[in-house]
Amino acid sequence: MAKSMKMFSIIILFCALFVGTGMEKSAYANTVKKVGASSLNVRTKPGHSANVIGSVKRGATVQVLDEKYGWAKISASGIKGWVASQFLMNGKSVSGGEVIADSLRLREKPSSSSGVVKMLSRGTHVTILSEKYGWLSVETESGVKGWVSHTFISTSSQSSQGSSSGKSEQAESVSAKGTVTLIYDGVNLRKGPGTDKRIVGYAHRGQKFRSLGSRNNWVHIQLPNQGDAWVASWLVTHGSVSNHSNSSHSTGDHAGLQGKTIVVDAGHGGYDSGTIGASGTLEKSETLPAASILASKLRSAGAHVTMTRKSDTFISLANRVNISEANHADAFVSLHYNAALVNTTGIMTFYYSQSKEKALAQSVQSHVIQQTGLNNDGVRFGDYYVLRENSKPAILIELGFLSNASEEAVVTTSGFQEQAADGIVQGLSQFFN
Numbered sequence: 452m453a454k455s456m457k458m459f460s461i462i463i464l465f466c467a468l469f470v471g472t473g474m475e476k477s478a479y480a481n482t483v484k485k486v487g488a489s490s491l492n493v494r495t496k497p498g499h500s501a502n503v504i505g506s507v508k509r510g511a512t513v514q515v516l517d518e519k520y521g522w523a524k525i526s527a528s529g530i531k532g533w534v535a536s537q538f539l540m541n542g543k544s545v546s547g548g549e550v551i552a553d554s555l556r557l558r559e560k561p562s563s564s565s566g567v568v569k570m571l572s573r574g575t576h577v578t579i580l581s582e583k584y585g586w587l588s589v590e591t592e593s594g595v596k597g598w599v600s601h602t603f604i605s606t607s608s609q610s611s612q613g614s615s616s617g618k619s620e621q622a623e624s625v626s627a628k629g630t631v632t633l634i635y636d637g638v639n640l641r642k643g644p645g646t647d648k649r650i651v652g653y654a655h656r657g658q659k660f661r662s663l664g665s666r667n668n669w670v671h672i673q674l675p676n677q678g679d680a681w682v683a684s685w686l687v688t689h690g691s692v693s694n695h696s697n698s699s700h701s702t703g704d705h706a707g708l709q710g711k712t713i714v715v716d717a718g719h720g721g722y723d724s725g726t727i728g729a730s731g732t733l734e735k736s737e738t739l740p741a742a743s744i745l746a747s748k749l750r751s752a753g754a755h756v757t758m759t760r761k762s763d764t765f766i767s768l769a770n771r772v773n774i775s776e777a778n779h780a781d782a783f784v785s786l787h788y789n790a791a792l793v794n795t796t797g798i799m800t801f802y803y804s805q806s807k808e809k810a811l812a813q814s815v816q817s818h819v820i821q822q823t824g825l826n827n828d829g830v831r832f833g834d835y836y837v838l839r840e841n842s843k844p845a846i847l848i849e850l851g852f853l854s855n856a857s858e859e860a861v862v863t864t865s866g867f868q869e870q871a872a873d874g875i876v877q878g879l880s881q882f883f884n
Contacts, residue, residue, distance in 0.1 A: 466634075484523075484539040485581065488730075493532035497522030499729070499794065499856065505530045509581050509588075513539065515551060519647070521857065535856050538650065538730065540581065548589070548604040550575040553799040557597035560784045561586030562736050572828065577604065600865070622626060630659045631670055631687040636653035638866065640680035644669030645857075651680050665690045668824050684824060686866070705752035707883035714775045716785035721765025726790035728853030728863075734788045735763065737863050741786050741850060744865070752876055768836040775843050782811060783845035785837050788862065790854040797826030798871075801833025801847040808844040815846060815878030822874035823867060825851060825858070833873040848875070 453655040486507050494501035497519060507513060513527035514533075550571045569591075571577070577589035580596070587604055590596045612619040617847055633654055641648040644666045652674075654660075660682075662670035668684045717738040719725035725734025739760070746756045757778045759771045779855045789799070798819055802812040812830045820827045828849075838845045850871055851862035 453578045469546075473542050484513055484515055484542075485515060485539060485689040486534075491534050492536055493525070493527075493530055495532060497524075499686055501533065504532050507534070512884070521648075540864060545673060548577055548579055548587070550577070550599075550604060555599055557589070557591075557599055558596065560736075561588070561598045562740065565598070569595055573601070579604070588860075597847065602865050612711045622688075631662050631672065632683070633686060634688050638682060638686050639845040640672075640682055641672075641681070644671070646683045648681065651678075654682075660865075666688070698707030707725050707878035708749065709753040709777045710755070710878075711753075711883060712757070712778055713757065713783040713879065714741045714750050714757050714778055714780040714783045715746045715841075716771055716783065717750070717829050718785055718787040720763055723765055726788060726853055728788075728790075728859045729856035730860055732853050732863055734853060737788055737853075737868075739763065740865065741871065744868050745784070745786070745875055748872045749877050749879075754879075769840075771837050771841045775837075775841050775845065780843045781883070783837070783841055783843050784815075784875060784879075785835075785845070785847040787847060789848050789849040789852045791852060792854075794855055796855050797828035797874070798823065798851055799828035799849045800830050800840065801835060801849075802830065803833060803834050803838035803841075803845070803846040808838075808846055811844050811879070811882045812846045812881045815848065815875050818878040818881070819848065819850075822870040822877070825862075 464589045468705050486509055490506050490508055492503045493505045493507060494503055496502075507525075507530075510529055513525040515523050515525055515526040516531070518536060522533045523539055524533050525531070525539075550573055554573075555571040555575075556567045557569045559568055561565075571591070575591065577587075577591055580590060585599045586600060588596070588598055589604070590802040619656075624857050638654050638656055639650045640652040642651050643649075651775050654700060660674065663671040663673055663679060665671060669681045670684050670687055671679060671681055673679055717735075719735035719738060721735075723735065725735060725738070739762075742758060746758055753790050757774060757780070757873075760766050771785075789795075798816070800812045800816040800819075803809045809830065816827070816830050833847055835847055838847060846869075850868075851858050851863070853859045862871075
């Protein structure tokens with residue numbers, strides 16, 4: 452009896468394993484991808500709250516067994532579990548590329564504030580090793596490695612998606628009726644409406660696509676090769692690019708900023724890293740490029756701009772306020788990124804004095820939300836030193852949650868930082884008008 456029961460149990464176990472394996476392989480068994488993050492946690496279930504059972508390193512090849520809710524079930528190096536889909540790259544879709552800018556900086560890290568390793572000239576061929584938040588890890592034919600913006604690299608996969616750097620003749624010839632026009636370079640084209648959906652290609656400023664519809668602030672577009680993709684609605688316009696409100700380089704559009712002195716404060720710096728994102732992003736490394744973009748746009752609008760820091764250095768809170776006072780600032784704008792234990796999203800702006808700066812906070816918050824399309828977490832009172840001790844109108848903006856992996860992937864891109872800067876410029880101009 453015991454022997455019969457044992458044999459029966461073995462048969463049942465065998466069947467269970469056979470059926471389970473068949474189910475896993477039904478849809479995704481042949482999908483092979485590569486890890487784009489430096490170290491990607493593997494979890495027991497799809498979700499950041501699930502237990503971590505291991506990790507896979509950048510460049511590792513994994514087999515995708517299943518996919519749902521922005522998470523992928525993988526098998527790699529003897530481990531099976533769930534990882535965030537956004538950190539997986541198509542293993543065979545991108546292997547090489549060519550520089551399409553006259554001169555392109557090869558940087559040490561995936562950040563516009565990182566050191567320059569080498570300058571690459573147009574036509575330089577590179578091997579693409581991985582991708583992270585709009586940056587490509589590449590290696591030149593001479594063996595030099597570094598990071599470049601994907602905007603200036605042409606790849607075979609981009610061409611197949613109708614999104615190469617040269618504007619597609621077919622895309623440009625689409626009639627204006629029922630079309631949308633991209634207003635930024637390096638726009639991600641995605642498989643579905645959401646930042647957790649797989650990137651299927653890239654497109655650039657001025658390209659036109661036929662609109663197939665929209666859903667939840669995402670536009671469904673027709674690609675030139677008869678394929679389709681989704682693009683965030685805040686990255687397109689239904690009119691001409693030159694007429695779009697994002698063009699904030701004309702001083703005539705922002706008369707209220709003429710001659711105003713604005714102090715732009717990049718939060719944290721030096722040994723003060725600020726918050727750390729879901730994938731390891733340091734807040735200090737993102738506030739600096741965001742502040743630099745804002746400073747440039749404010750100067751173009753006719754304002755006098757002083758930055759509290761221009762490099763990765765520590766500046767005390769007292770010194771930040773002193774810089775505001777010494778320059779007789781008309782407004783002080785401090786840029787930060789947020790974090791929370793729960794999966795929160797959105798942008799919020801803080802003020803200290805209701806009479807002195809609440810109207811400024813409301814104006815800036817409204818325009819930043821219009822430009823970026825992120826969740827509006829509103830305007831709030833904040834007892835922060837740089838606001839409380841500042842005699843000038845001062846606001847502190849939290850440009851999204853780095854603790855949310857999906858939002859982190861969006862708000863750390865130069866495209867988003869450009870949008871946020873446009874909103875801040877418009878908000879300041881309206882306040883002074």
